[in-house]
Amino acid sequence: MHFTSEQRLDDGVLAREFTLGEIPGTLWTPESAESAESAESAVSAVSAAPAPLILMAHNNGLPKSDARLVARARHSVRRGYAVASIDAAGCGDRPRSAAEEQARADLRRALRAGEPVDEIFESLVGPLVDKAAPEWRVTLDALLSLPEVGGPVGYSGWTALGIRLAVTEPRIAAAGFFAGGYVPHAQREEARKVTVPLLLLLQWDDEGNPRQRALDLFDAFGTEAKTLHANTGGHTGTPWFEGEDAGRFFDRHLSQHGGQGLQGPR
Amino acid sequence: MHFTSEQRLDDGVLAREFTLGEIPGTLWTPESAESAESAESAVSAVSAAPAPLILMAHNNGLPKSDARLVARARHSVRRGYAVASIDAAGCGDRPRSAAEEQARADLRRALRAGEPVDEIFESLVGPLVDKAAPEWRVTLDALLSLPEVGGPVGYSGWTALGIRLAVTEPRIAAAGFFAGGYVPHAQREEARKVTVPLLLLLQWDDEGNPRQRALDLFDAFGTEAKTLHANTGGHTGTPWFEGEDAGRFFDRHLSQHGGQGLQGPR
Numbered sequence: 001m002h003f004t005s006e007q008r009l010d011d012g013v014l015a016r017e018f019t020l021g022e023i024p025g026t027l028w029t030p031e032s033a034e035s036a037e038s039a040e041s042a043v044s045a046v047s048a049a050p051a052p053l054i055l056m057a058h059n060n061g062l063p064k065s066d067a068r069l070v071a072r073a074r075h076s077v078r079r080g081y082a083v084a085s086i087d088a089a090g091c092g093d094r095p096r097s098a099a100e101e102q103a104r105a106d107l108r109r110a111l112r113a114g115e116p117v118d119e120i121f122e123s124l125v126g127p128l129v130d131k132a133a134p135e136w137r138v139t140l141d142a143l144l145s146l147p148e149v150g151g152p153v154g155y156s157g158w159t160a161l162g163i164r165l166a167v168t169e170p171r172i173a174a175a176g177f178f179a180g181g182y183v184p185h186a187q188r189e190e191a192r193k194v195t196v197p198l199l200l201l202l203q204w205d206d207e208g209n210p211r212q213r214a215l216d217l218f219d220a221f222g223t224e225a226k227t228l229h230a231n232t233g234g235h236t237g238t239p240w241f242e243g244e245d246a247g248r249f250f251d252r253h254l255s256q257h258g259g260q261g262l263q264g265p266r
Numbered sequence: 267m268h269f270t271s272e273q274r275l276d277d278g279v280l281a282r283e284f285t286l287g288e289i290p291g292t293l294w295t296p297e298s299a300e301s302a303e304s305a306e307s308a309v310s311a312v313s314a315a316p317a318p319l320i321l322m323a324h325n326n327g328l329p330k331s332d333a334r335l336v337a338r339a340r341h342s343v344r345r346g347y348a349v350a351s352i353d354a355a356g357c358g359d360r361p362r363s364a365a366e367e368q369a370r371a372d373l374r375r376a377l378r379a380g381e382p383v384d385e386i387f388e389s390l391v392g393p394l395v396d397k398a399a400p401e402w403r404v405t406l407d408a409l410l411s412l413p414e415v416g417g418p419v420g421y422s423g424w425t426a427l428g429i430r431l432a433v434t435e436p437r438i439a440a441a442g443f444f445a446g447g448y449v450p451h452a453q454r455e456e457a458r459k460v461t462v463p464l465l466l467l468l469q470w471d472d473e474g475n476p477r478q479r480a481l482d483l484f485d486a487f488g489t490e491a492k493t494l495h496a497n498t499g500g501h502t503g504t505p506w507f508e509g510e511d512a513g514r515f516f517d518r519h520l521s522q523h524g525g526q527g528l529q530g531p532r
Contacts, residue, residue, distance in 0.1 A: 204485075204494075215481070218496070219470075225505075228470075228496040230484070239491075241518065245511065252507065 001142040003027075013077045015070075020142050023135050024093070025086035026064050028073045029148055050150030051082040052254040053143055055136065055165075055172075057158040058085060063092035072156070072243060079247045081254075082149045086139050088132035088161075100124065111208075121182035125160055129184065133164045140171065154250045159200075159217070163187040166194045174198070174253035176246045179214035180206045180235045191220040198223050199249045202230040203237055267408040269293075279343045281336075286408050289401050290359070291352035292330050294339045295414055316416030317348040318520045319409060321402065321431075321438075323424040324351060329358035338422070338509060345513045347520075348415045352405050354398035354427075366390065387448035391426055395450065399430045406437065420516045425466075425483070429453040432460045440464070440519035442512045445480035446472045446501045457486040464489050465515045468496040469503055 006016040008031065016027045030051055054076050058069050064085040073083040087094045096104070103124035110117045143149050152173035155162045159177040166175050167190050175194070179202040183191075198221060202214045218228045227249070231239055272282040274297065282293045296317055320342050324335050330351040339349040353360045362370070369390035376383045409415050418439035421428045425443040432441050433456050441460070445468040449457075464487060468480045484494050493515070497505055 224498060226498050227505075228494065230494040230496075232490060232492050239493075241514070244514075248507070248510075 001145075009074065011074060011078055013074050015073075020086075020139055022094075023086050023088065023139060024064075025084060025139060026073075027143065027146075027149075028077045028083045030077055030080060030082075050148055051077075051080060052154065052250075053082045053084065053140075053149050053151060054154040054156050054250060055140065056083050056085045056156045057088075057132075057136065057161050057165075058092065063087060065093075075243050076156075076247060076250070079251065081154070081250065082143075084139065084143050086135065088128075088135045090128050090131060100128075118182075122184055125182050126184040126186060129160050129164050129187065132161050133168065136161070136165060137169055140169065144171070152254060154254050156246065156250075159183055160187045163190050163194055166196055166198075172196060174250060176201065176249060178238075179203070179217070180209050182209070183213070183217060188217060188220065191217055192222045194221050195223050197225040197249075197253050198227070199246060200226065200228045201238065201242055201246070202228060203235055204230050204232045205237075206235045208235065267411075275340065277340060277344055279340050281339075286352075286405055288360075289352050289354070289405060290330075291350060291405060292339075293409065293412075293415075294343045294349045296343055296346060296348075316414055317343075317346060318420065318516075319348045319350065319406075319415050319417060320420040320422050320516060321406065322349050322351045322422045323354075323398075323402065323427050323431075324358065329353060331359075341509050342422075342513060342516070345517065347420070347516065348409075350405065350409050352401065354394075354401045356394050356397060366394075384448075388450055391448050392450040392452060395426050395430050395453065398427050399434065402427070402431060403435055406435065410437070418520060420520050422512065422516075425449055426453045429456050429460055432462055432464075438462060440516060442467065442515060444504075445469070445483070446475050448475075449479070449483060454483060454486065457483055458488045460487050461489050463491040463515075463519050464493070465512060466492065466494045467504065467508055467512070468494060469501055470496050470498045471503075472501045474501065 001018050001020045004017045004019060006014060008014055012031050014029050014031045018025050018027060056069065056073055058064060058066065062069065064087050069085065073085065076083045090096055090100050103120060107117060107120045107124060110120055140153065144151055151171050153171050155165055155172050155175040157178055159179060159181055160183045162175050162177050164187060166172050174197045176199045179200055200218050204211065218226065229242060229245060231242065267284050267286045270283045270285060272280060274280055278297050280295050280297045284291050284293060322335065322339055324330060324332065328335065330353050335351065339351065342349045356362055356366050369386060373383060373386045373390060376386055406419065410417055417437050419437050421431055421438050421441040423444055425445060425447055426449045428441050428443050430453060432438050440463045442465045445466055466480070466484050470477060484492065495508060495511060497508065
């Protein structure tokens with residue numbers, strides 16, 4: 001893992017770009033946590049405990065530099081978390097295979113023509129999940145080797161990838177999923193094996209994502225402690241307070257393992 | 267409105283029993299708000315602003331003294347609210363008419379026999395709402411005449427009554443509904459006219475309340491800013507953190523009108 005650049009942001013967040021082999025990523029941490037690495041005195045090194053990590057996996061169509069993703073990451077860091085995102089193979093700004101380009105072209109054409117898109121989504125998203133999951137796991141290994149980053153780990157965002165990671169990666173202790181994206185058949189089946197606490201966020205009027213499918217998915221998850229938050233509005237209309245709610249969800253499930261700014265029941 | 271007893275609780279909550287004609291009620295307030303009434307110096311009277319009011323209407327089968335209801339009330343008072351509940355006609359410990367007794371007996375028999383209960387619920391709950399709503403409005407008038415209680419007003423609890431109040435009572439500015447109860451046809455229709463911000467709380471596996479009916483009701487509400495929170499578990503299994511979430515919901519919608527301990531977006 002090589003850090004290629006760093007930026008100190010005005011809210012006390014340190015944003016560092018990194019590469020791990022072919023994988024480009026960003027790590028956002030509280031500046032106080034970063035000081036653990038460079039501290040000269042034992043006192044300040046001890047005072048900066050490792051920040052619990054949240055993997056923030058974007059929907060495959062967005063690069064990790066997307067403004068909404070960056071805002072979510074900074075919000076979580078202000079709550080005391082380390083947040084990491086990567087552009088996995090075929091995602092974000094990474095090069096696409098001929099098959100991926102073809103599937104995306106087919107998808108645009110079918111959407112314009114008002115034709116069914118499930119089969120095309122299946123052929124596009126299924127392989128993306130299969131290729132992205134191992135890259136995220138390699139990244140997780142590297143991130144947890146940093147002294148300023150701790151575990152267990154939260155997962156936030158892209159549902160299909162998150163299901164795969166939650167059932168294959170025991171270090172993930174809680175997952176916040178956004179229901180606005182196609183979930184392949186394989187992950188709809190795997191959902192029954194998900195047992196970590198989860199929060200599913202649904203936009204009730206999401207134009208491209210059938211509501212019933214999201215409700216069926218929520219029902220299918222094997223987790224006992226699962227919560228659904230639904231709000232009126234379209235795909236991009238998630239209200240600001242859901243960011244706060246997601247933060248409190250992670251606080252409840254990751255807080256015993258360190259981190260700053262964490263809240264408990266009164 | 268006559269206060270018949272008062273109790274100072276160890277969390278800074280003042281609980282006062284009152285009667286208003288035949289209606290028995292309880293008002294919970296922060297002790298600091300109550301001091302506005304009895305304060306001898308102008309300074310302390312000014313410093314205690316009226317607390318925004320939440321009407322906490324229990325499901326018709328429970329008395330207002332139920333331990334879970336009292337705990338909810340005290341939680342809201344600790345957030346800076348005044349909370350009131352009454353036993354409306356036919357509810358809680360109030361005497362029941364022969365027709366109400368008959369309907370409740372029919373209901374028990376039908377539930378034991380596994381027979382359909384919608385028609386019986388309709389004949390029981392419809393008239394209860396019709397009789398309870400004017401009693402709640404009279405109570406609201408009396409409560410808002412107290413110097414320590416302010417408006418606009420939040421509503422929390424019994425869905426069917428809350429729908430009726432939300433469409434007939436312009437002083438209600440936000441409503442938190444619990445989906446675990448029968449909603450008569452009349453209120454399912456009235457739901458389209460509800461336009462205040464609302465939070466609907468659903469127990470996903472509620473034994474006696476069909477999930478789809480709750481989802482249809484959520485869809486029907488005329489409100490633009492509506493949020494659904496669903497959690498796994500049966501009727502009484504609502505997780506503790508939903509109390510906090512409901513508090514923040516009221517903070518968002520009632521906070522500009524005064525009150526203590528209120529939170530805004532960061």
